[in-house]
Amino acid sequence: MKNNPVALITGASRGIGAATAIHFARNGYDICINYNVDHQSAKQVAQQASNYGVCVEIIQANVSQDSEVVAMFKKLYSIFGKLDVLVNNAGILKPQMPLLKMSAERINTVLTTNITSAFLCSREAVKLMLAGGSIVNVSSGAAKTGSPHEYIDYAASKGAIDTFTIGLAKELAARNIRVNCVRPGLIYTDMHSDGGEPNRVDRLKHGLPLGRGGKPEEVASAIYFLASSAASFTTGSFIDVAGGS
Numbered sequence: 001m002k003n004n005p006v007a008l009i010t011g012a013s014r015g016i017g018a019a020t021a022i023h024f025a026r027n028g029y030d031i032c033i034n035y036n037v038d039h040q041s042a043k044q045v046a047q048q049a050s051n052y053g054v055c056v057e058i059i060q061a062n063v064s065q066d067s068e069v070v071a072m073f074k075k076l077y078s079i080f081g082k083l084d085v086l087v088n089n090a091g092i093l094k095p096q097m098p099l100l101k102m103s104a105e106r107i108n109t110v111l112t113t114n115i116t117s118a119f120l121c122s123r124e125a126v127k128l129m130l131a132g133g134s135i136v137n138v139s140s141g142a143a144k145t146g147s148p149h150e151y152i153d154y155a156a157s158k159g160a161i162d163t164f165t166i167g168l169a170k171e172l173a174a175r176n177i178r179v180n181c182v183r184p185g186l187i188y189t190d191m192h193s194d195g196g197e198p199n200r201v202d203r204l205k206h207g208l209p210l211g212r213g214g215k216p217e218e219v220a221s222a223i224y225f226l227a228s229s230a231a232s233f234t235t236g237s238f239i240d241v242a243g244g245s
């Protein structure tokens, strides 16, 4: 049996998470693909990743729910027996609107899905990273812009992820667990449809210094770099993958 490193990517049924899972598989990682509702898409990502000859598992869990996260890590451990890399990628946004129209239910759903999930998954991951490991959080350029009139709840959740990265990196350094973060900018994924504007990247791309939107694979390679031994002296750090914005 091969002793490949193992990576868990949350929210890997599509978009940046899917590209990241495939990137890790291409680089010889056994991977665990987490998703919440879209089993069919998760299966397709798993099939692509399997082409690289690594072990691939799919685990459904709503990562904002404590019991589901605990069950996911229990299953992961029973299959792989260890964990080397956690990518806290799962995230959502809701239709664009100003704060004045936001319900408490919406705000809480965004915050728990985008923030609580990273806390819970990191907590369980640390228990399996006995010989050290690496956690990469996926924040957003929105943490810096605040996304006024669109989704300040989402932007604030990403600000929390930035702060979480800084604190957790210091907390886990003595365990030889590095914690870093990527902040994507305008990336072509289906997330923008969830915000009610499928063509948002094309509307805004000309305002970026590079003048174009990003591809999920361009975020995946930054995530992989931070997780890999190429970044062995890097913790509590951020890479903006945002076309220069």
Ligand code: NAP
Binding pocket: 010, 011, 012, 013, 014, 015, 016, 017, 034, 035, 036, 037, 038, 039, 061, 062, 063, 064, 089, 090, 091, 092, 113, 138, 139, 140, 141, 142, 183, 184, 185, 186, 187, 188, 189, 190, 191, 192, 194
């Ligand atoms: P996406 O295409 O909407 O994909 C989101 C993924 O998260 C899906 O696989 C979805 O799985 C999963 N997910 C959602 N809620 C979940 C939950 N409660 N539990 C488990 N999985 C859940 O998003 P994306 O654009 O790839 O974004 C990925 C990350 O990058 C997010 O954190 C996002 O905030 C960040 N980001 C994206 C952009 C961008 O321009 N796209 C920019 C900055 C930051 P199911 O479909 O199965 O629910």
